[in-house]
Amino acid sequence: MFKLIVWLSLSLLCIASHAQVSYRLQNTALAAKINGEGIYRFSLDNMQQLNHENTPLSRPELLSQMLKQRVLAAEARRQYTTSELHPASRIAFARDVAIEDRLASSLRALYGKELEQAVKALPGGTLKALFQEENTLSAEQYQAVFGSAQTMSLEYTLKPEQINQAKQITLLRYQLAGSGSLSLYDIYRRQNVQGRIELHTKNQDYLNQQIQIAFANLFTLHWATQKFGQDAINDYRRSLKDQEDAEALMKIYGIGDHHDGSDYLTQLAKTVSPAEIRSYYQSHKNEFKRIAKVKARHIRVNDEALAKKIISQIKSGEDFAALAKRYSIASNAKEGGDLGWIIHQGSLSWLAQLALSQTELSQAFRSPVGPDEKATWEIIKVEQRVEDYQPADSESVRYAATAEIAHQKATQQFNALLKKHWQSANIEVSPSIGALSQGLK
Template sequence: MAARHFVAAVAAVLAGASAVAGPTAPGAAIAARIDGEPVYAFTLDALWQQRRAAKPSLERRAVLDDIIQVRLLAARAGNAAPKVQPGATVAFAPEVMVEERLVATLREVYGKDIDTAVKAQPGATLESLVIAQPPMSQPQLDAIFGRQGRLKLEIALTAEQQSLAGKADVLRYRLPGGEPASVTLYDVYHRQNVQGRLALSQQPASVAAQQARRIVANAFVLHWARQRFGAEAVADLRKVIEDGDTVVALQNLHGVGLDTDAGSPLLNRLSGEVSAQEIEGFYREHKDLFARVDRVRARHIRVADEAQAQRAVRALQQGAGFAATARRMSRAGDAAKGGDLGWISADGSKDWLASLAFSQPPGKPSAPVRAPVGPNENAYWEIVLVEEQVHGAHPLQSETVRYQASRMIALQKARQQLSQMIEQSRRTVRIEIAEAP
């Protein structure tokens, strides 16, 4: 969901809010006001019903508290947080993603009513909304997308091509009780991500017709909602979704939900500003966070192929001793010593077998691992058993400590900044609750 449930309830802020009267027209009822700006009951009810599908015990007031907190923080953030498209792995225009989630929310909550409205149309489909589908000539399409048959990794129209696309109607339609409108080729292009634009450039006529009907279907849902609940109420729900995007971006900027290796411009800057004294203090206080395995004592079994490796594994699973199995089956030079590798130090120069030993838990033979040999070398398989581990900590002056400590300190500072922003947003506005949810 757009609000993301990231903030604790603001009951303390809302407890002293006074009641105000709201309009009684359908969809125009007010749930709360923030510095005089309304939060519509329609928005609250839509999000409450949607979230209750996953959490039936969710209280309506908790959703209202969340909406208010998200709106406060989004307003406070201003331009501090970049726009994001949650869940999108490639670039969609932010306003397109907001509209898609708005329509999805309306469909999820009011799907039966919307289906009834569709069935009330001639032919019981939205196809009756289409007035015309003008043909697009190949020269016209070539002028916009270039000549067909050329290999393209992506498509990005120039300003001139976008202008031509804006003059090319894909279809014309009329919403119930509305004026004729059109979906242009630019409208379709603008709503696509990278893959969609590439598909559009390769099969412009068919892809454009399909996507134009999706645009009309979305327009019908939004038209239905505005007719039933009012344009201002629907705009309020859209704003909550957009505010949620801003808050998610703001969280990411401040490292909420991220691990220490994840970055943002703010985290990267704060990490670079951490001093050696801060790192040392953090290290002394949180030395357990820098624990490592200093030494391991290990044995191994080396065999020529995977079949022999599986036989060795079965023998071990049936209770054979690891050293005895190594003496009987290993082809390594230390087989007579039961495959004893001795003690391996973390500070020493480790080959791949030593690295494998450091990656294994003690007391349990590893799965057979194929050695990373060259193309002209004979392959072989290794099974490793770590018998003992000696634990220690990365030294203070190591690059590991410098990097990890600076990232964790940066996360602490960023999250503190976000907490301060949340507290300031609570203290600087007047919140009025218009009802008792």
């Protein structure tokens, strides 16, 4: 199934400046043009269908998103190389392969019924009608390209001479807008690490399956090109790449998923001053609330089933202290399991940390002992909680404030970058689309 990449979090940004927009575009194939480059209605229609359930935007809103993504993607490609935007991974799919697979998968998701009818119209009702020659790898060919199946590898990659061998081995010849072929290398470079392992271990069934998938993609793109035109397909591919490259630029800036690693954010964090941290702390003090101390009781037992029974009795209204006196094996059982006030400072025991993390009645917690050691179960009841704030000069405040300040700076800088390009953009829109959403919302 086609897995939709989440739309960019452009709602994080707010730009009041307007692009130069006219609504006089007469080319009926286009939804809009930006700085002379067209965005096809075909691309807009597809994006709207794919995003309908996830992000139900109006056509003008969606077109605004696509135009801004095109601006961002162009800037991303200007500033960074493909490998910087999409760092190579030994376990992932090659970038161009991933884009083509996404393109074909989305077309199948959108036009599946029509594609099925096109296949049924072929002799025999299958894609095999287009096959001219199918070849199975011999043991010698496997050996020449992949070596011994018993040889273990940490990377499962081919050396240049092996790649040359793979390029010389034709697995499939077909007729599709002329004659074409798929080599062993064509199939190999489509794989992620799991697929490469299957090929290195000479899994013929897997290889056959991948040949079928590769040809199905070729047929899908051929059918779509015949139906919608090469320019429309190229623009749709471009729109998918725009989306991913713009998202990659946001990731470099550390915008979007706050938890993604970003060298840019790391460098900005180094510039944050103590004065900025103090100011942030004073303005966002509620973010640094903590439990200063709790007054609590506990019950310790040797059996989990008993612990759960006691919890049920407490929830039924029985007195916690009385149950502690009856069941607890802790030294303070006679005092009803009274732990007194537990203060959030210094080095705390496991039980104290557990008590500080509870709101009222806890579940049964197993004591942190080894698998072969006898465990006990703790039940905690918090009777009072007192809140205060983390100290302004604490490491936790410094870390959290620095990260947030760096993120704010990155967002401001990214916003300024987009504002510059968006403000100077020359946009023509088909009048049938409607007025664009000028702000990023």
